Amino acid sequence: MLQHYFTIAFRNFVKNKVYSSINVIGFSIGLACAFLIALFVYKELSYDRFHSQSAHIYRLTEVINTEGVGEASASVSIPVGPTLKQNYPDLVKAAARLFNFNAPSLNLAYIPDPGKRFNETRLFFTDPDFFTVFDFTLKDGNRRTALLEPNSIVLSQEMAKKYFGDENPMGKTLRFEDKHDLKVTGVINPVPAQSHFQFDFLVSFITLRQILHETQYNSWYWNPAWTYVLLPEQENARSTLEKQLPGFVKTYFPDIIKNDTKLGLQPLTDIYLHSSFYNEIEPTSKISYVYIFSVIGLFILFIASINFMNLTTARSANRAKEVGVRKVLGSQKNQLVTQFLSESVLLAIIAWIIAIGLVFLAIPVISSFSGRDLHLNAQEITILLPAGLLIALIVGLLSGMYPAFYLSAFRPLLVLKGFSITKSARGGLLRKTLVVLQFSLSILLIIGTMVAYFQLGHLQQANLGFDKEQVLIIPINRSAISTIHRFNDFKKRLLQNSRIVSITAMEEVLGRGHNTGHYQPEGKTEELLFSRLVVREDFTETFNIPIIAGRGFSEEHKPDPLIREVIVNEAMLRYLYWPSAQDAVGKKMGEFRADSLQGAVRIVGVAKDFHATSLHQDITPLVLVGPPVTDPANQFFIKFMAVRVAPGDAAPVIDFIEKEWNNAINDRAFEYTFLDENLNRLYQAEAKFGGITLAFTVLAICIASLGLFGLATFTAEQRTKEIGIRKVLGASVSSITVLLSKDFLKLVLLSFIIASPIAWYMMYQWLESFAYRIEIAWWMFALSGVLALLIALGTVSFRSIKAALSNPVKSLRNE
Incomplete structure (x- = not known):
């Protein structure tokens, strides 16, 4: 009997191959997308869980906070x-x-x-x-x-x-x-x-x-x-150790920081998705991306499932007479139910098989694009493939239940007299509800993708406060030229090239990070922890950072051997309530290292605010520490040389620098990056997130459009005689097209009204994670709504125009 059911199901598949193909293709693409997103989410959530003792491993963190200025670090001393x-x-x-x-x-x-x-x-x-x-x-x-x-x-x-x-x-x-x-x-x-x-x-x-x-090795200050x-497996091990940490800090940490320092224990499995600390070993991700992709996956699966259900219930309407004949010939209700369910489940299983093939084809592409290894291992196959099959079977059963139970309950006499399910309000209402849900989800994805795209563009094009173009970054950490005199000699040789505009050096790549230092500003009685960047001469000139008062660091101004020169930013003035930039020039700040006061530093200039870190963080008070007169140990703080090159082909200049490098240093290979490319990598996570979201959004829209096309085709077929009569009576192609399209467009408009406030709330919450973010504008919603309407109009109109152009004679001869 089961074989008979599947035989009939296969015959119906072949008989209605257009609808069946639309149904299977849409559902298989949706299943494949959901599967890939589930795999991505599974991989993200599995970070560091392969360690057998992962539940008992913790990373020590250090937070130093002095009057609201400080550092939250992933590393300790x-x-x-x-x-x-x-x-x-x-x-x-x-x-x-x-x-x-x-x-x-x-x-x-x-x-x-x-x-x-x-x-x-x-x-x-x-x-x-x-x-x-x-x-x-x-x-x-x-x-x-x-x-x-x-x-x-x-x-x-x-x-x-x-x-x-x-x-x-x-x-x-x-x-x-x-x-x-x-x-x-x-x-x-x-x-x-x-x-x-x-x-x-x-x-x-x-x-x-x-x-x-x-x-340095024994320092409790440097981290x-x-x-x-x-920790041991006992239940309260973490809380017990955390209670000991304040006393531990008081006992061992230097006086300058022990009152403001807090050690913490961060679970190993929280680091990758839940960490917001400075100085991570490698860039981490965000749990918000897992949530967003999970929602996108569910949306796509839901859209594909709605399509599948819609087309299954719609096509079943034409089988009312078949049901009547079968019942007259003695078919029982349970046999009819089984027949409809088996057909729906067969289509779902075919879609699942195709989806598996699509997944294995897409994994290498998605892995390369996302920067994540999504290749399946044996354990993941045993979890995810059966889960996909279970989802397909559930959707297949749900899709077949409505026609199975609704049609099988028809009285044969009514059916054979011409009763049609298409005239039933129940069938039409269900399909309209599903279309609204489907396009509401699609519009949510369109708005979300648009906001993410503009936010990424804002991050990449925002004014950083310095010029990042035409600057080469060359690592020199612990090399021969990181000492003061060797660096200056190397710098002079490079400046002989007329294409090299300016050269400086610093301890961190500008725009990517900084360190911290304790200072006692003039007028303050306590030490404060500020962001700090050690730099060489010509720093502000190389990066075109405006000096609004005083001067920058240059070899023309030799500093006092006893007083280190520094430049502060505008944020420092605001924080210390200094009245003006001119007023700040000449002020002294006590500089602390480790346990003791090292001496005074003098402010020689005030720089316009610039982003020493990524745009994920606000601009904070910053101290640019100038070069010392004599300090051989200071080579440890200089890691990068920055070379500004005149506009034009940089290749000859790079060749020149490499040649000079090899002449000066024979124990280290020459390497470099461009600063703008270096900084763009700060937003790789957002770029990949936006790209993947865009790809899945396009697929979701395609799936929704595919379903809409199927429904429009079904509607046109159901109204074949009506269209023929209207054409005979003089109706134009455009009026018939509008007639067939307007109901669908109303549903899309309703979907837009439902989706807009939900999309605004979700994207507002996402943008809150950025210190510098765009404003969600009304035109983004309008553009998304117009785009959704155009997609729906194009999909429906194509089939409507085809129906309107058909020969009315053939239409009226129908049946």
Whole structure:
């Protein structure tokens, strides 16, 4: 009997291949989109959960707040981790630190092979407890001893191949920064993509004692180490340790910050989606994106399901006589119900099979576009594929239930006398309701995509307060030219090129971040924590930052050896209530480092406000610290050189700089980026979010339009005789087109009225996460409504015009 049902279902599929194809294609595309979004969401939510003890791993965070100005950092000072473990052995089972000099790249070389010298960006120093806290596995080497001894290094399989080819790397030596020989003690298996930090090299933390100055290594003021602790499985371990942290800070932290510092414990599994701290190891994402994509996925699935239900119920209306004949011939109600349900379920299963194929074709493309690894593993296949099949079966059953139970309940006499479901208000109301829901969701997506697009454009084109064009950024951290005199000599050689306009250097890429420092402004009795950026001469000139009072840093003005020169921004004036920029010039600020007052700094200029960080944050008071007269240790704070190039072809200038670089530095490869490209990467998450949203919105509109086209075709067929009579009586093509289109356009207009306030609320909430954001304008809604109407009009009119142009003789001969 079941075979018979499916045979009849297949025959109906072939008989009505246009409608069946529309139904299957729309639903399969919707299923595929929902599947891809579900996969994306699943991957995002699974970050760091592959560690067996992830529920008991926490990252230490540090918040310093002085009168509303301060820092919330994802890293803490170097001694914090081991001291916590020593003081609270019952609460801290293991502690692992990660340290990388906050450098853009570090130099590694395989000395026997001169060609094997590279700048590496993912090298970290870490503790032996690293492999106790985390579940990263070694292909070669011993987890317990690999990072125990000084000068030990563990590297990834990819890096082992890069440096040693097919040779066994174990026991071989790599030279770090041309000074320290590191012995390979392990090769690590590939790091899962769902880890909030990626690495290629791990160096034993004790090696840092040979590299850092002892005061830096033991400093409780400087906070460069990302520190993770493993707590016991007891229920209150976290709360118990958190209660100890205030006393811990009071005991160990220096007086200058201990009263304003708060240590916290952030769950490992919260870092990727819920972190808003400064100085993350890698850019994180936002839980809001997971929510938004989940909603989009549900919208698309709902739109596709509505299409499927609409077309299934609409086509079933033409089978009323079939039902009557079957009942006269003795078919029972349950047999008719089973027949309709089996047909609907068959179409759903076909759509699911096609959707699987579409998913596997789309995964590489979506992975490349989104920057996420969406490839399925065995566990995900066993979860997501059956879930997709279950959804398809549920939609198939729901789609078949209305015609199954409604038509099977008809009295045969009424049906055979000509009763039509199309004349029933119940069938029409259901379809109209579903169309309104469908287009309401589509309009929501259109408005949301439009707002996201304009917000991204605002971020990329906003006035940053400095000129980012034609500027090369060259990492020089810990290189030979990061010392004062070598840098100045190199700078003079480069300026001999007439295409090079200006050169400076700084500790962080302008627009991407800054550090902090404690200062006591003139007139204040307490130390305050301000954003700080150490720079070289010609900083404001290189970036075209206006000086509104005083002057910038230049070699023409040699600073007093006893007083460091600084420039502050306008936000500093507002914060300190200084009356004017001119009034600020000449004022002194006590500068603190570590535990003590280092001396005074003098304000020599006031710069117009500019964005030292991304547009996700507000402009805050900033201190630009000028170059010292003599301070060899200051090379540690200078990481980047900035070179402004005259407009035109930059290639010859880059070749010139590389040649001079190779003459000055023989132990480090030359590398560079353009500042504008560097800054655009700050908004990659928004760009990819906008791109993916746009793609899925277009697909959702296509699915909705496909369903509308099917309904318009069905409506035209139902009114074939009416159209023929109207044409015979003189009706024009345009009047018939309007007649067939207006009902659908009314539904789209109603959808717009419903969707607009919901879209405004949702996008307003999303924009709240940006410090600098666009205003949601009325024309965005108007444009979205017009676009939706045009799409609906184009879809419906195409079929309506075709019906209006048909031969009335053929129409009147119908049946």
